[in-house]
Amino acid sequence: MKDMQMITGNHAAATAAVLAGRANRSGRGFCSGVYPITPSTECMEFLCLQEIEKGHVVKVESEHSAMAVCIGASVSGARSFTTTAGNGLIYMAENVMVAAFLRLPVVMVVGNRAVGPPWNIWTDHSDSLALRDSGWIQIYCGNNQEVFDAVLIAFRIAEDHRVLMPVMVCQEGFVLSHTMALTEIADQTQVDQFLPQLRLPHRLAQTPRVVGSFTSSRMVEAHREQHHNAMRMAWDVYREAQTDFEKTFSRRPPDPVVTYRTEDAELALVSMGTIAETVNRVVDNLRDRGLKIGSVRVTMFRPFPFDALKKAFTGISRIAVIDRDISLGFGGVLWGEVRSLAQPGVVVQNYVSGLGGGDVRPEHIEQMVKDALERKTTGPSIFVGVGE
Amino acid sequence: MNRPESYQDSHLLRPGNTNCGGCGMSIAFQMFKRSIVDTPVQLVIPACCAAVAAGGFPFSAYGAPVLLSTFASAASTATGMAQVARLNSEDIRVVCWAGDGGTYDIGMASLSGAAERNEDILFVCYDNEIYGNTGGQRSSATPAGAGATNILKGKIEPKKDIMSIIAAHGIPYAATVSLADPDDAKRKFQRSIKEKGFRFLLILSPCPTGWKSDPSMTIELVRLAVRSGLFPVLEVENGSRWTINVEPDFSRDDLARYVSLQRRFKKSEIKPDEMAEEIDLKWKTVRMRAGCNTGV
Numbered sequence: 195m196k197d198m199q200m201i202t203g204n205h206a207a208a209t210a211a212v213l214a215g216r217a218n219r220s221g222r223g224f225c226s227g228v229y230p231i232t233p234s235t236e237c238m239e240f241l242c243l244q245e246i247e248k249g250h251v252v253k254v255e256s257e258h259s260a261m262a263v264c265i266g267a268s269v270s271g272a273r274s275f276t277t278t279a280g281n282g283l284i285y286m287a288e289n290v291m292v293a294a295f296l297r298l299p300v301v302m303v304v305g306n307r308a309v310g311p312p313w314n315i316w317t318d319h320s321d322s323l324a325l326r327d328s329g330w331i332q333i334y335c336g337n338n339q340e341v342f343d344a345v346l347i348a349f350r351i352a353e354d355h356r357v358l359m360p361v362m363v364c365q366e367g368f369v370l371s372h373t374m375a376l377t378e379i380a381d382q383t384q385v386d387q388f389l390p391q392l393r394l395p396h397r398l399a400q401t402p403r404v405v406g407s408f409t410s411s412r413m414v415e416a417h418r419e420q421h422h423n424a425m426r427m428a429w430d431v432y433r434e435a436q437t438d439f440e441k442t443f444s445r446r447p448p449d450p451v452v453t454y455r456t457e458d459a460e461l462a463l464v465s466m467g468t469i470a471e472t473v474n475r476v477v478d479n480l481r482d483r484g485l486k487i488g489s490v491r492v493t494m495f496r497p498f499p500f501d502a503l504k505k506a507f508t509g510i511s512r513i514a515v516i517d518r519d520i521s522l523g524f525g526g527v528l529w530g531e532v533r534s535l536a537q538p539g540v541v542v543q544n545y546v547s548g549l550g551g552g553d554v555r556p557e558h559i560e561q562m563v564k565d566a567l568e569r570k571t572t573g574p575s576i577f578v579g580v581g582e
Numbered sequence: 583m584n585r586p587e588s589y590q591d592s593h594l595l596r597p598g599n600t601n602c603g604g605c606g607m608s609i610a611f612q613m614f615k616r617s618i619v620d621t622p623v624q625l626v627i628p629a630c631c632a633a634v635a636a637g638g639f640p641f642s643a644y645g646a647p648v649l650l651s652t653f654a655s656a657a658s659t660a661t662g663m664a665q666v667a668r669l670n671s672e673d674i675r676v677v678c679w680a681g682d683g684g685t686y687d688i689g690m691a692s693l694s695g696a697a698e699r700n701e702d703i704l705f706v707c708y709d710n711e712i713y714g715n716t717g718g719q720r721s722s723a724t725p726a727g728a729g730a731t732n733i734l735k736g737k738i739e740p741k742k743d744i745m746s747i748i749a750a751h752g753i754p755y756a757a758t759v760s761l762a763d764p765d766d767a768k769r770k771f772q773r774s775i776k777e778k779g780f781r782f783l784l785i786l787s788p789c790p791t792g793w794k795s796d797p798s799m800t801i802e803l804v805r806l807a808v809r810s811g812l813f814p815v816l817e818v819e820n821g822s823r824w825t826i827n828v829e830p831d832f833s834r835d836d837l838a839r840y841v842s843l844q845r846r847f848k849k850s851e852i853k854p855d856e857m858a859e860e861i862d863l864k865w866k867t868v869r870m871r872a873g874c875n876t877g878v
């Protein structure tokens with residue numbers, strides 16, 4: 195009998211983290227550092243209130259320290275998890291990078307939130323995308339079930355010795371973090387099976403040696419090259435994990451790129467997170483009116499899904515990239531990356547919308563479609579819905 | 583308890599490391615290791631001279647496992663390690679070994695957090711009263727009158743009273759360690775490595791390079807700082823029971839000699855008499871707190 199629960203994204207994330215934490219009870223346990231910030235607070239609260247066998251959650255004095263606890267726990271061989279958002283993630287940033295560069299399999303749920311000022315607690319992707327180059331794998335979720343599943347699969351790929359690096363599971367603040375939806379919860383036996391004990395090859399134990407040592411320039415390059423190559427390995431590992439996940443839990447987590455009605459499309463609308471859900475409805479409506487459009491959702495942003503995107507764009511002459519973020523002085527972050535792989539002659543137009551939690555409504559997307567179908571060349575990024 | 587076998591070297595800081603001659607921190611490491619003998623430790627070292635001393639990959643100057651943490655995060659990184667050791671019933675002592683920057687300044691928030699949570703960590707601050715490995719800039723541990731590379735003459739503000747701040751956390755054990763009083767130092771190292779919960783040690787650690795002193799004068803400088811009352815040697819149990827371990831003679835001659843053996847006080851032209859006022863003020867507080875607890 196399926197265990198279906200009506201829960202928020204935060205609750206789903208924490209439930210998955212607790213299951214994953216318990217699953218390492220036969221190993222070196224679970225230890226996590228946490229600090230509250232809207233909209234991720236309820237995830238950490240839930241985590242703090244659970245009994246975790248051979249587990250401990252440390253309530254620290256800052257996000258920077260929260261990640262430091264995770265680093266210390268992980269380097270000692272424990273499974274580790276934390277959650278934060280917006281300015282909290284930016285404050286944490288130094289240790290976020292350290293966790294990656296020490297190749298520690300920490301999993302973090304980011305409740306995407308605008309980075310202030312202006313102070314605002316609602317969602318956009320500018321926090322996690324500011325850490326695009328931090329060496330973490332990044333997964334962007336579309337609904338609460340995906341959040342639950344992504345946390346489990348994140349531990350699986352993070353701890354795989356071919357990958358060994360942290361994973362950020364991104365859920366849009368409030369849109370997912372605070373919205374209840376029916377979510378299928380796994381039981382402990384299943385999770386135990388899916389997540390074997392963590393064995394960290396470079397665990398700091400008894401041998402005198404330095405973790406995080408100084409190195410020469412050429413050794414830094416060697417470290418980065420290995421890390422980069424391991425990122426690319428994450429593809430295969432993710433695919434294996436998807437299959438294993440399906441065997442264990444009888445449902446399949448989404449592919450790194452999810453397409454919707456793109457087969458004969460002239461225009462593809464590319465987005466991340468929950469916006470894709472609205473885009474899909476617009477695609478249905480406009481297809482009824484005879485427009486050949488489709489939707490492409492990027493769920494795994496790092497490593498960047500070059501091949502899957504190239505495949506999704508086959509035969510497409512126009513691409514509209516919807517960014518819930520902005521790289522100031524450049525344009526949308528997602529747009530920049532999509533543009534880098536589009537075929538010559540293809541119009542790749544950027545639309546920035548939904549910053550600071552602004553609703554990206556069907557009429558906004560229709561506006562983008564109209565513009566994208568009419569334009570002859572790629573122009574500068576267009577802000578849609580500003581000041582409404 | 584699982585006690586790891588044949589765990590560590592006879593040295594904690596191995597010979598051949600790159601520390602300057604007469605480095606107080608090097609001496610502190612030797613005395614610490616000789617006191618704790620074979621107690622298994624893991625070190626967490628934030629950015630400081632001790633991090634540089636580790637040397638370059640794949641070598642290590644340390645005879646123990648070391649994690650080099652970010653500057654502000656020694657105590658919180660150590661928290662994760664100590665908690666996992668506890669979860670696995672391992673008899674390992676997690677020790678933070680930080681400079682004054684990583685303690686008084688950038689490390690203060692995480693240090694305070696770990697102390698308040700009473701994490702099972704020994705936090706050792708070797709205090710050379712400057713940012714040493716960046717070349718000698720002021721920290722909040724730099725005493726009034728001392729010069730630094732980013733001050734025109736001498737520091738105006740007095741040294742931050744870290745022991746009062748730490749004691750206010752009510753941790754099980756906090757003490758200052760004099761490298762010139764080895765018996766007292768040994769007792770403190772041995773007690774603090776064994777004690778459960780958060781422990782804090784402050785070691786006055788002369789830096790010949792930054793203080794512009796003769797490397798052979800390191801221990802002498804500590805002796806003079808203790809005798810003159812500049813560096814009170816004391817311990818605080820449970821944040822409330824203060825004990826003075828070494829009674830100074832408050833000699834002005836010792837104070838004058840302390841100043842004259844270094845060139846860092848030259849530019850400010852600070853007079854021993856001015857420093858003595860500061861010492862008097864400091865000792866009023868210390869005596870008030872210690873009551874009649876003197877000696878051991």
